[in-house]
Amino acid sequence: MSEAATIERLRRIGWRGGALPGAGLRLARVVAQHRAGYELHDGESLFGAQPDGRFLKRGLDPAERPVVGDFVEVEPGRPPHIVKVLSRRTLLSRAAAGERYERQLIAANIDYVLVLTGLDGDFNPARIERYLSLTEGSGAQPVVLLSKLDTREDAAAQLDALRARLPAGTPIHALNGKDPASVAPLAAYLQPGDSAVLVGSSGAGKSTLTNTLLGIARMATAEVRRHDSRGRHTTTHRALLQLPSGGCLIDTPGMRELKLTGEESLDLFADIEALAEQCRFADCGHGSEPGCAVQAALDSGELAPGRWRSFLKLHDEREEQAATLEARLRRQRGGRPIERPHGHRGQRERD
Numbered sequence: 486m487s488e489a490a491t492i493e494r495l496r497r498i499g500w501r502g503g504a505l506p507g508a509g510l511r512l513a514r515v516v517a518q519h520r521a522g523y524e525l526h527d528g529e530s531l532f533g534a535q536p537d538g539r540f541l542k543r544g545l546d547p548a549e550r551p552v553v554g555d556f557v558e559v560e561p562g563r564p565p566h567i568v569k570v571l572s573r574r575t576l577l578s579r580a581a582a583g584e585r586y587e588r589q590l591i592a593a594n595i596d597y598v599l600v601l602t603g604l605d606g607d608f609n610p611a612r613i614e615r616y617l618s619l620t621e622g623s624g625a626q627p628v629v630l631l632s633k634l635d636t637r638e639d640a641a642a643q644l645d646a647l648r649a650r651l652p653a654g655t656p657i658h659a660l661n662g663k664d665p666a667s668v669a670p671l672a673a674y675l676q677p678g679d680s681a682v683l684v685g686s687s688g689a690g691k692s693t694l695t696n697t698l699l700g701i702a703r704m705a706t707a708e709v710r711r712h713d714s715r716g717r718h719t720t721t722h723r724a725l726l727q728l729p730s731g732g733c734l735i736d737t738p739g740m741r742e743l744k745l746t747g748e749e750s751l752d753l754f755a756d757i758e759a760l761a762e763q764c765r766f767a768d769c770g771h772g773s774e775p776g777c778a779v780q781a782a783l784d785s786g787e788l789a790p791g792r793w794r795s796f797l798k799l800h801d802e803r804e805e806q807a808a809t810l811e812a813r814l815r816r817q818r819g820g821r822p823i824e825r826p827h828g829h830r831g832q833r834e835r836d
């Protein structure tokens with residue numbers, strides 16, 4: 486295959502250029518990670534691969550291991566081996582409160598995180614803010630998508646409220662996920678060389694939107710999954726969908742269930758942090774303390790109550806996660822076996 490053809494093929498799986506690997510090596514993208522190994526796609530076909538021994542060394546920084554979305558160099562063989570991870574343009578990760586403190590990598594080289602929420606009962610600005618905070622520092626650009634526009638007559642008010650609340654410049658698109666014309670503006674984020682992930686709660690319309698983007702007839706979700714797992718589509722795969730607009734969508738269960746786990750930045754609430762610094766007491770609880778700048782801003786309307794509540798919620802969640810993490814680390818340092826609290830099981834069984 487000519488070099489131009491190779492580059493064209495790789496662009497369709499989100500490659501943005503760079504040096505091609507030396508003779509005998511193949512460039513591919515990680516689309517899934519299993520206990521048994523990796524699934525890779527080279528723009529033409531899907532194949533399994535094993536990580537080279539050096540990636541399995543104990544104590545290796547997990548950030549050095551291949552992750553979904555990585556471009557890797559592969560040495561042929563049975564099975565092929567991943568020998569090198571190319572440098573990443575973006576990296577989505579979160580803190581993992583496990584036995585050992587680790588940053589858990591979610592995906593590499595993602596350009597756009599499409600945060601999908603339905604304009605129906607699913608609509609929840611606080612959750613959208615939480616998703617946005619997850620993309621902070623990753624290098625990926627968040628895009629807010631609101632589905633089920635066709636079911637609402639009063640969406641303008643929801644949109645205005647969201648615009649006022651989210652950081653200025655955050656792209657927001659309201660759409661009908663079933664209608665190709667309504668979805669067409671998203672092509673701007675899905676050009677050749679672009680990689681996107683679609684996240685949102687169950688029922689938000691991820692499969693519906695994905696099918697419209699793919700331009701294939703809408704099928705029941707379960708049917709789509711069954712067909713894909715049988716490999717009915719030869720050029721696409723559930724985990725890495727090549728879209729007609731030229732970009733690709735990484736769609737793995739791990740991506741779909743992105744959750745906050747405690748270490749995300751609260752930068753979205755920098756204005757509130759700044760307010761809190763103006764309180765008379767450094768340890769102000771922002772309740773009934775005299776000289777509380779937060780209460781003053783709430784009273785004057787400068788700070789919206791809903792925004793204050795979502796700040797508190799995210800804050801509490803982080804504190805809780807941090808406490809869990811600290812307790813685990815303390816246990817580990819003490820070298821004692823991990824004890825399960827005695828009352829725990831009994832309590833569980835009672836309810």
Ligand SMILES: Nc1nc2c(ncn2[C@@H]2O[C@H](COP(=O)(O)OP(=O)(O)OP(=O)(O)O)[C@@H](O)[C@H]2O)c(=O)[nH]1
Nearest residue numbers: 632633634661662663687688689690691692693706
């Ligand atoms: N009217 C309307 N219905 C929609 C739209 N998007 C999705 N739906 C419907 O909402 C329901 C859920 O959509 P799915 O695409 O299955 O949602 P999902 O996010 O993939 O859900 P999970 O597979 O559980 O993660 C289906 O009945 C869709 O037909 C939309 O823009 N307008």
Ligand SMILES: [Zn+2]
Nearest residue numbers: 764769771777
């Ligand atoms: Zn205060």
